[in-house]
Amino acid sequence: MVRLAQGKLSVLEEKAADREVIVLLPSDQVSLKTVMLPTKWGRKLEQALPYLIEEQLAQDVDSMFIAIEQPTMVDEKHAIRIACCDKTWLSNWYSRFHEAGIEIHRMVPDALLLPNAQDGEASMIRLGEQWLVKQGDWQVAAVESSWLETYLHAAKVSIVNHFSPIEHAFAGIQWNAQEAEYDLPLAVCAKHLTLHKLTFNQGAFAQKKKQPQWWADWRSGLIAASVALVAFIGVKTVQLIHLNNEVANLKAEAVAAYQEAFPGKVVRPQLLRTQLRSALAQLDGGPETSFLKLTEQMVTVLSEVKQFSVETIRFDQRRNELRIRARGKDFQSFGQVKALFEQQGLSVDQGSLNNDGDFVVGELRVKGA
Incomplete structure (x- = not known):
């Protein structure tokens, strides 16, 4: 936790490394309020919140930063607890910590971390020339020692539980010294960090997720x-x-x-x-079967002879005969095709062969069994 002058931030950089830094804001710069709501808290009311509290603020609402704690109930009516401070002042603190290389995990008013007090009571601890004062669980103040008596009477405090020695006990107030718990202010505040979930790390000041x-x-x-x-x-x-x-x-x-x-x-x-x-x-044994078998054998033969192409095919069903008109490279190619057909048990009659330029054109009649 940190509560110190801006000029001394640099001394904390090494100590803050790999630690969660909680910054305690001076309570005399923060105003805590409980805002009554017309209905249950929701996103629309969050957007309208500045206008709901505008008349309660001494400054222009646009210059204020509003931190939201959590919805609550007051006399069976919906309400929201908020904390306000000057936006420029808060931004300046964030910038200073950033320049010092310190990542802020939480920002909370210092007096808010004092022990809660019952109605008509107050918890107090001395911090320098000021007294941090907490009434109930959502009302805090930082009061100069010279103004303390006036403040306590104005706030109608009848019982004070103080965690620091007090020099002058004012008349009309019961003073309960919590001597067993006397300690440094930061130590006392640290014990009560879980009392409230409030943090100013919201909106524009929300903590960025750190990549592993x-x-x-x-x-x-x-x-x-x-x-x-x-x-x-x-x-x-x-x-x-x-x-x-x-x-x-x-x-x-x-x-x-x-x-x-x-x-x-x-x-x-x-x-x-x-x-x-x-x-x-269904075609097995019919004339179509003979045609298919002959064409299948023809494909097998022609695949073995290069530069021999078929131009036309006719099938004589009555004679079970294929009439092939083809073009070959030379006369020997026709003889080779005829021989291959005969090797498959087919009867082949070769017609006349004629030269056609660089090729030989002729006809083969291939008869099945």
């Missing part, structure tokens, strides 16, 4: 890895889209081929393989 050290050490590597992962996923996504497009095109070609081979049949793309097998089974 492991993030600072690994941030660059993790960012690079993330970029690489995103790039990898992007490439794979593009590849997947390309493959899906190819699959769709192949399916369309397969459906078109099936419709051409079996006109009038309904095609179900997801069952195309099953439909094809069924259609071939």
Whole structure:
């Protein structure tokens, strides 16, 4: 906890390292108020709060910073506890701590951390030439020693529980010396940090979330890895889209081929393989089967002979014969094709062959069994 002159902040930098710093604001600069509300506390009331308390402030409300503690109830009515101070004054304190390299975890009025007092009572402790005074649990003051008697009578305090020795006991007031708890003001305040949740670390002065050290050490590597992962996923996504497009095109070609081979049949793309097998089974033993077998053998043969291309194919169902008009590199290519057909047990009649520029054009008649 800190309550010292601004010029001495630099001496705390080393001690404040890796510690939670709680700053005690002088209570003579802070005003605590309980604001009665027309309804339950919510976001709309939070936005309207400055206008609800404008008449209660001695300064322009725009120049004040308002810290909100928590909603409460007063005589079964909704209320909110707030603390106000000059915005420029508070900003100056934050700037000083920042310049000194000290991170503030909480800011709270010093007198608020005194022990709570009952109605008509006050808790007090001496701090320099001032007395910190707390009445109830939400009324505080910092009073010069010369004004103390006047203040206590004006505040109608009849019992004082004091945590520092007092030189002059004023008449009309019961003085209870808490000698067993006499201590330095900061020590007494530190014991009661949990009494209230109030902090001025709100709004524009909210504490920024500190990044863990492991993030600072690994941030660059993790960012690079993330970029690489995103790039990898992007490439794979593009590849997947390309493959899906190819699959769709192949399916369309397969459906078109099936419709051409079996006109009038309904095609179900997801069952195309099953439909094809069924259609071939129905054709088994028929003339279509002979055509398919011959064309299958023809594809096998032509795949082994280079620079030999088929121009036209005709199928004579009655003779179970394929009539192939083709173009080859030379006369030997026709002989090679004829020999390969015959090796598969087929009968081949070769028609006339003619030169056509750099190629030889001719006809083959391939007869099945």
